[in-house]
Amino acid sequence: MHPKALLDESASLIEQVFKFEHPADAVVARHFRENRSLGPRERATLSDTVYTILRERLRLEWLARSGSGSKWRRLAILAFPGDRDFLKSALTEPEKIWLDHCDAVNDAELMAPHRHNLPEWLVTALRDQVGDEFNALAASLNQPAPLDLRVNVLKAKRDAALTALQKAGLAGTATPYSPMGIRLQGKPSLAKLPAFVQGEVEVQDEGSQLLALLLDAKRGEMVVDFCAGAGGKTLAIGAAMRNSGRLYAFDTSGHRLDALKPRLARSGLSNVHPVAIAHERDDRIKRLAGKIDRVLVDAPCSGLGTLRRSPDLKWRQTPQTVGDLAALQQAILHSAARLLKPGGRLVYATCSLLREENEAVCSAFEAGHADFEPVPVEGLLASAHVSEASSLCSGKDGRWLRLWPHRHATDGFFAAVWRKRP
């Protein structure tokens, strides 16, 4: 495609994404579906441009206050990846001069918001928790995430999977915390990789793998993954159960549960029962009350721990949406807790960094559920052979799992565990 056309197309895609009516990945995917003639390089350019602007919005909008042409074109020019000469061949003379001027702006001239690129309400909530580490956290949230794999323990061992990946020309290393994780170098396509096609490895962030370990589901048990979505954690739990017992994968989104099906087929699991529920008080849940050994609530949340992958969330979430989510999280946790047998284990998890969706939801739950006793996460991680377990936890006795991108190179995750008193 001619650079002029590619720049115009970038500007129009950015305008669509910045309506924030839908998640950025969905808008970009729809654009690619509707423009099938776009080649891999053009797709990469469009997607890099969009994601750079989402990550560095405040800095780029500040630079884009000068210049001419539409705001979307100016942003597209500033974020356009790769060779400057290729880009300049699409620009007018005044635009070239303006771009040189913007390129020459020194980092020292930037004000704090143009460096951290976060909305002010989020800055306050994060600073309050991490203090002096704020700049490191903000920088890590603006880096793309690495590609992590989980080895399917039903089908392979980590060492053998690493060797198979090497033979296929992929460089990877064992993840530092999860005993079944592999971190790949770069973002290779996995679609035709034998280890992936045969279900020996699945894509899953290392932090997400630790959540499944906390549930510690055993052979033959009755287990519920209450918010299973496309089944990232369901697959890890089903493998931990050695494909025995019964694992219900609940979700209110039938569409997301559909995405679980091909993953289930690759994984070799036959103990998983996907169930689309209407809401957290669905009758099917009432029928299972008091019968379940372990329940994972991987609650719908702001996703602010996953900004490395979904930077649009920092612009789409607001204090109001977070408040609404916290209310939903409490309702789901309350309902899910009814499923447990005496002695059963309840795990609550989010990929949010905010106290309001994490510790505060747990405190509210505990205030109304004296029949649940907290189980410190640190001891559970150590028993699951997770290295440096104490460094992953916070609170008294390592009560909570608290993963931070700048400390642990994972997405931001939170988890709490309780036992239903016998």
Ligand SMILES: C[S@@+](CC[C@H](N)C(=O)[O-])C[C@H]1O[C@@H](n2cnc3c(N)ncnc32)[C@H](O)[C@@H]1O
């Ligand atoms: C964090 S995502 C789950 C991710 C998934 N566990 C994984 O590992 O890939 C939260 C899920 O909760 C679902 N959800 C939203 N409201 C719900 C409710 N009231 N009851 C059950 N699931 C709900 C959403 O559809 C979404 O798939």
